[in-house]
Amino acid sequence: MxxxxxxxxxxxxxxxxxxxxxxxxxxxxxxxxxxxxxxxxxxxxxxxxxxxxxxxxxxxxxxxxxxxxxxxxxxxxxxxxxxxxxxxxxxxxxxxxxxxxxxxxxxxxxxxxxxxxxxxxxxxxxxxxxxxxxxxxxxxxxxxxxxxxxxxxxxxxxxxxxxxxxxxxxxxxxxxxxxxxxxxxxxxxxxxxxxxxxxxxxxxxxxxxxxxxxxxxxxxxxxxxxxxxxxxxxxxxxxxxxxxxxxxxxxxxRRLDEYHRRRIELARLYNELFERHGLTDRIVCPPVGKDFECVFHQYVIRVKNGHRDRLKSYLESHGVETAIYYPLGLHRQRCFSHLPAVKLEKTDRACAEVLALPMFPELREEEVEYVVECIRDYFEGECAC
Incomplete structure (x- = not known):
């Protein structure tokens, strides 16, 4: 898929x-x-x-x-x-x-x-x-x-x-x-x-x-x-x-609120599936409320213990597109190197751990299920090794 x-x-x-x-x-x-x-x-x-x-x-x-x-x-x-x-x-x-x-x-x-x-x-x-x-x-x-x-x-x-x-x-x-x-x-x-x-x-x-x-x-x-x-x-x-x-x-x-509701439904499905497959000790899911406090422009997880890049490659090899928002904080960008150095540990950690999974209103539930199953398979393979 x-x-x-x-x-x-x-x-x-x-x-x-x-x-x-x-x-x-x-x-x-x-x-x-x-x-x-x-x-x-x-x-x-x-x-x-x-x-x-x-x-x-x-x-x-x-x-x-x-x-x-x-x-x-x-x-x-x-x-x-x-x-x-x-x-x-x-x-x-x-x-x-x-x-x-x-x-x-x-x-x-x-x-x-x-x-x-x-x-x-x-x-x-x-x-x-x-x-x-x-x-x-x-x-x-x-x-x-x-x-x-x-x-x-x-x-x-x-x-x-x-x-x-x-x-x-x-x-x-x-x-x-x-x-x-x-x-x-x-x-x-x-x-x-x-x-x-x-x-x-x-x-x-x-x-x-x-x-x-x-x-x-x-x-x-x-x-x-x-x-x-x-x-x-x-x-x-x-x-x-x-x-x-x-x-x-x-x-x-005219359809924006409808799109928001669908995004929230999909985010909730992701979270439920990650919990069902016992993956919440491997990744951190975004919290999902019952209103529009978050309208999930992106569904972004944190991948623990240095697995992010390998998981990203694994998903891509199985047909799942992902993205990293953002791989390098602005405080570390070359164009801002003239500014005083600042220590932002949480930003640096996020840059090393975040991974955006497929998210748009027309995404199908079976596609979400496949994405989560691929992530499960990746970690099961890592454990077997």
């Missing part, structure tokens, strides 16, 4: 008629740049996430860059973030001239350790120059939004939520209020890269905020800094959400 890590074609087959109709309507209208679908999708996403403004841009990396730029962060400033994330989370800081301060992760969730964030905010020798914190809701699991809000209010730092992997994930506050990731930060960002839970058929991204001034800056900055065409108020860039991608994303948004 061949089991893909992600297969876009299965979803396309179920949506083909509707997607082609939406795309044809765009082409037939002749309005292919910043048309009605972009405007409608921005409204629909703002409503879905419970924010005031949603600004479509070309991709998630641009969204992060523009979001940081909107806060006036510049050379001499510092921004706290995680080293266990995709490159764009940190490059949006350095591209704006500022310096990232990398902190470690919570080993259970892989998300940024908020205890360490507060420690840096209180003890860093240049703490008055720390302007923002960028938490990442990694693998679809929400960072504690209530605590993020407290940190923002207590220390006066801006919060930039990186929601590239968490669109639609939620957090329940102590008073029972439920909010979606991206709705608490001063400004937040989304990616609609094709593999995401809400994926375009190409590049696309979005900026979210409840701040009118930040929203206005982002809207102007994404179109060469011009509120009115050919009249440039600031030196902006060209980063527009494509009309065709907006039309596609509108079709998929």
């Amino acid at each position: 061949r089991v893909p890590l992600f297969d876009m074609t299965r979803q396309y087959e179920t949506l083909k008629e509707e997607l082609l109709g939406a795309v044809d309507a765009v082409f037939s209208s002749g309005r292919v740049i910043m048309g009605e679908n972009v405007k409608a999708f921005e409204r629909e996403m703002a409503d879905y996430l419970g924010v005031k403004h949603a600004i479509g841009v070309a991709n998630g990396s641009d969204a992060l860059y523009i979001a940081v730029r909107s806060l006036g962060i510049k050379s001499g400033d510092f921004v706290i973030t995680t080293a266990f994330t995709f490159f764009a989370t940190a490059s949006c800081i350095t591209r704006n001239g500022a310096t990232p301060i990398f902190v470690d992760i919570d080993e259970r969730t892989f998300n940024i350790d908020l205890d360490q964030v507060e420690s840096v905010l209180e003890n860093h020798p240049s703490r008055e120059r720390i302007k923002a914190v960028i938490p990442v809701h990694l693998f679809g699991r929400t960072v504690d939004l209530e605590r993020l809000k407290r940190i923002r209010d207590k220390y006066g730092v801006r919060i930039v939520e990186d929601c590239a992997q968490s669109v639609g994930s939620t957090w329940r506050f102590s008073d029972g209020t439920v909010k979606k990731s991206g709705s608490v930060g001063n400004i937040s960002t989304l990616s609609f890269f094709p593999t995401k839970n809400l994926g375009a058929h190409g590049d696309a991204g979005m900026i979210l905020t409840n701040d009118d001034d930040l929203a206005e800056f982002c809207r102007i900055f994404r179109v060469h800094g011009a509120r009115v065409k050919y009249f440039h108020e600031i030196e902006g860039i060209n980063s527009r959400l494509d009309e065709v991608q907006a039309a596609i994303l509108r079709v998929k948004l």
